Amino acid sequence: MKKKLVFATNNAHKLEEIASILGEKIELLSLKDIGCTADIPETADTLQGNAIQKAEYIHNHYGFDCFADDTGLEVEALDGAPGVFSARYAGDGHNSEANMQKLLQNLQGVENRKAQFRTVICLILDGKQHLFEGICKGEIIKEKRGSAGFGYDPIFVPEGYNESFAQLGNAVKNKISHRAKAVEMLCKYLKK
Numbered sequence: 142m143k144k145k146l147v148f149a150t151n152n153a154h155k156l157e158e159i160a161s162i163l164g165e166k167i168e169l170l171s172l173k174d175i176g177c178t179a180d181i182p183e184t185a186d187t188l189q190g191n192a193i194q195k196a197e198y199i200h201n202h203y204g205f206d207c208f209a210d211d212t213g214l215e216v217e218a219l220d221g222a223p224g225v226f227s228a229r230y231a232g233d234g235h236n237s238e239a240n241m242q243k244l245l246q247n248l249q250g251v252e253n254r255k256a257q258f259r260t261v262i263c264l265i266l267d268g269k270q271h272l273f274e275g276i277c278k279g280e281i282i283k284e285k286r287g288s289a290g291f292g293y294d295p296i297f298v299p300e301g302y303n304e305s306f307a308q309l310g311n312a313v314k315n316k317i318s319h320r321a322k323a324v325e326m327l328c329k330y331l332k333k
Contacts, residue, residue: 144206
C-alpha cells in the first residue's frame with residue numbers, strides 16, 4: 142500500500158513539481174485533499190521556522206504524516222534579502238512580477254549578482270521531526286528570460302548554465318533546483 146503524505150501547500154506548481162520527483166511510491170496529498178482551508182501561519186523569521194510551523198500545524202490539526210517547505214531567494218549583495226520574505230518582497234499580494242521588478246530595481250548598478258535559492262523542508266513522520274535543506278547557487282540576470290516556471294525563475298540563472306530557470310524548463314529544473322535537492326534528501330529518508 143502506498144504511503145500517504147500531506148504536503149502542506151496550496152501552490153499547484155510546487156505540488157506538481159514534488160509529485161513528479163517523489164514518483165509512484167508515495168501518495169501525495171495537498172491541503173485541499175485533506176479539507177484544510179485555513180491560512181496556515183508563516184510568521185517565523187527564518188525559512189526553517191516557517192517550514193516547522195506549517196508542518197506542525199497540519200500534524201497537530203489533522204493528524205497526518207506531512208511535510209512543509211519554505212523557500213527563499215538569497216541575494217549576496219542584499220545581505221540575503223529577500224530571503225524569508227521572497228513571496229511578499231513587493232507587498233502581501235504574492236505578485237511574482239512585482240517581486241522581480243523590485244529585486245531588479247534594488248540591484249541596479251550592482252556588480253555582484255550572486256544569489257542562491259534555498260529550500261528547507263520539515264517532515265513530521267510518526268511524530269518525529271526531520272529537516273532537509275537544498276541550495277541552488279547562481280546569479281540574478283538583468284532582464285527576464287523565458288516563460289516556464291514561477292516566482293523568480295525568469296531572472297535566476299543557476300551555476301553552470303547560461304539559461305534562466307524559466308528557459309531551462311521543468312525537466313532540467315526538477316533535477317538541479319534547491320527544491321529538488323531538498324526533496325531528494327526527503328525521498329532518500331522516506332525510502333529507508
